[in-house]
Amino acid sequence: MSSSRAASVEFRNVWKRWGEAVAVRDVSFRIEAGTLTTLLGPSGCGKTTTLRLVAGLEIASAGQVLIGGEDVTRRGAAERDVSMVFQSYALFPHMNVLENCMYGPRAAGVPRARAEAMAREKLALVGLAGLENRLPSELSGGQQQRVAVARAIVLEPRVLLFDEPLSNLDARLRRVVRDEIRELQKRLGLTVLYVTHDQQEALAVSDRVIVMDRAVIAQEGAPQELYHRPASRFLADFIGEANLIDGAFRTAGGEVLFEREGVVLALGALALPPEARCLAIRPDRIALRAAAGGAACRVARVAFVGPSHEYVLTAPWGEVLVVRPSSEPVLSPGSAVELVPDPGAAIPLA
Numbered sequence: 001m002s003s004s005r006a007a008s009v010e011f012r013n014v015w016k017r018w019g020e021a022v023a024v025r026d027v028s029f030r031i032e033a034g035t036l037t038t039l040l041g042p043s044g045c046g047k048t049t050t051l052r053l054v055a056g057l058e059i060a061s062a063g064q065v066l067i068g069g070e071d072v073t074r075r076g077a078a079e080r081d082v083s084m085v086f087q088s089y090a091l092f093p094h095m096n097v098l099e100n101c102m103y104g105p106r107a108a109g110v111p112r113a114r115a116e117a118m119a120r121e122k123l124a125l126v127g128l129a130g131l132e133n134r135l136p137s138e139l140s141g142g143q144q145q146r147v148a149v150a151r152a153i154v155l156e157p158r159v160l161l162f163d164e165p166l167s168n169l170d171a172r173l174r175r176v177v178r179d180e181i182r183e184l185q186k187r188l189g190l191t192v193l194y195v196t197h198d199q200q201e202a203l204a205v206s207d208r209v210i211v212m213d214r215a216v217i218a219q220e221g222a223p224q225e226l227y228h229r230p231a232s233r234f235l236a237d238f239i240g241e242a243n244l245i246d247g248a249f250r251t252a253g254g255e256v257l258f259e260r261e262g263v264v265l266a267l268g269a270l271a272l273p274p275e276a277r278c279l280a281i282r283p284d285r286i287a288l289r290a291a292a293g294g295a296a297c298r299v300a301r302v303a304f305v306g307p308s309h310e311y312v313l314t315a316p317w318g319e320v321l322v323v324r325p326s327s328e329p330v331l332s333p334g335s336a337v338e339l340v341p342d343p344g345a346a347i348p349l350a
Contacts, residue, residue, distance in 0.1 A: 005156050005158050006033040006034045006159075006190055006191040007033055007067050007068030007081075007158035007191055008030065008031060008067070008068060008069065008191065009030070009054055009065075009066070009159055009193060010031070010064075010065075010066040010069075011028050011029050011050075011053075011063065011065060011066075012064040012065075012066070013026050013027075013028055013062070013063040013064070014026070014028070014060045014062070014063035014064070014065060015027075015060065016046075016049055016053060016061050017061045023046050023049040023215055024046045024049050024050055024053065024060075025046075025215040026216070027050065027063075027212075027216065027217055029210055029217065031191065031208075032191075033068075033191050034189040035207040035208065036182065036185050036190075036192040036194060036205060036206055036207050037192070037194070037206060037207060037208045037210060038194045038195070038196060038201075038202040038205065038206040038208075038209045038210070039051060039194070039196075039212060040195075040196060040197070040199065040202040040210065040212070040239075041213055041238075042197060042213070042238070043197065045212040045213050045215065046212050046214075046215040047197075047212045048163060048195055050195075050212070051084075051161055051163055054067075054080075054082065054159065054161060054193055055077055055080070055082055055084050055161055056076050056077035056078075056079070056080045056082070067080060067082070067158060067159060068158055080159075081157055081158045081159075082157050082159040082161060083153065083155065083157040083160055083161065084152065084160075084161040084163060085148045085149055085160070085161070085162045085163065086148070086163055087163050087164040087165065087167055087168070088168075089145060089147070089148040089168075090148070091136040091144060091147055091148060091151075093137060094135075095136075096132065096133050096134060096135055097123065097132050097134050097135075097136070097139070098116065098120070098123070098132035098133065100151055101119035101122060101150050101151045102115045102116055102119040103151065104151060104154055104155050105118050105119070105154060108155065118155075119132075119150070120132065122150040122151075122154045123147075123150050125150065125153075126146040126149055126180070126184065127146060127180075128143065128146055128147065128150065131143065141168055141169050141170075141173065142169060142176065145165060145168075145177055146177075146180070148165075149165075149181065149184070153184075153188070153190070158191065159191045159192075160185075160190050160191065160192045160193075161193050161194075161195075162181070162195060164195055164196055165181070166178060166196070166198075166201065167196075174201070178201055178204055179204075181205065182204070185205075199238065199240060203223040203226075203227060204223075206223055208220060208221065208222060208223075209222075209223055209226055211226065211235060211238065218231070218232065218234060218235055219232070219235050227239055228347075230242075230349075232349065233278060233280070236280035236349060237280075240282060241321060242280045242281065242282055243280070243281050243282075243286075243321060244278055244280050244349075245258075245260055245278065245279045245281075245317065245320075246277060246278050246279075246317075247261075247278075247279060248260070248277070249272055249277070249279075249348060251272075255267070255268060256268065256269065256270045256348070258346070258348075260279075261316035261317050262316060263296075263297070263315065265279070265339055265341055265346075267341055267348075268343035268346075269344075270344070270346060272348050273348060273349070273350050274350065275350045277349075277350065278348070278350070279347070279348060279349075280346070280347040280348075280349055281341055282345065283310075283322050283323040284308075284324075285341060285342040285345035286320075286339050286340065286341055286342070286345075287324070287340040287341075287342070288311065288324065288331060288337045288338070288339065289337065289338050290336070291336035291337055296336045296338055297313040297336070297338070298314045298335065298336055299311055299312075299313055299314075299331050299332065299333050299334060299335045299337060300312045300314045300319070300333060301333060302330065302331065302332075302333060306326065307325065308323050308324060309323070309325075309326055309330060310322075310323050311323070311324065313337065313339075315339075320339065322339070
């Protein structure tokens, strides 16, 4: 359930131009109150500009930005009741943790005693009770990130924005803090718009993901939908790893077959989009078996990565990546193998 202050966010045909350069091109979407939506995409795709348009740090060149159904397109950042957690955290180095968290309420005219109570409540919420008197320089990266979150939510904004919040943390800590942000969002019913270029991060934390490419929305939907049913080669290749193979599709006996240079793959019963000519298949959705003859692939390289083995295969058309559990018998380089896609795992693309 969303909090009473959580608000929806809507873009209606929004553009952002700087002279001839277009950073956001005719973008429309809606984020429901109390949900976490991630803007995902490669560098330069327009995701951070979109976030700044919500925050009021940039003003749209055309179109409308609505928060809670109100048109805020021409309002400045201070008039939108949103908060942002920046990539750099932007903590005041001369202020201790409590003073950093109190800064917003005090600037808004909240009496000191009330501001301190508000700050202590939010610091406890993010697990920082007892660290109020420390300076930012005395905290770990994860703790600094939590201070930034507490400071952002202390005034209970209608929308909370995250700009690459985990990029300064190591891999293990990223996972921990990522989960903490998601748990906090759910517990408080916050409306969150979250920007990242990390696909795993986006899939893990989001109710919905909006993927941007070259200033437009390439696809949006639930994480599972984008991963399992990408709408284009760009999406299949960008969200997770995928083998992209051009070839010919045909049907036989109710089953879809794919052929490329003498290699035929049975894909099961699939719906083929018009003019399908590319097969996308995830590396972990392919089994391997000893070649029974005819055209086959050969194992070029094997890498042990803990829970799995990564195989790079040489196929008649190039390389194929296959990931198999390390509990399976290991295939030696040079082995001739056939590809066996999991039924229903193939993604036909135009």
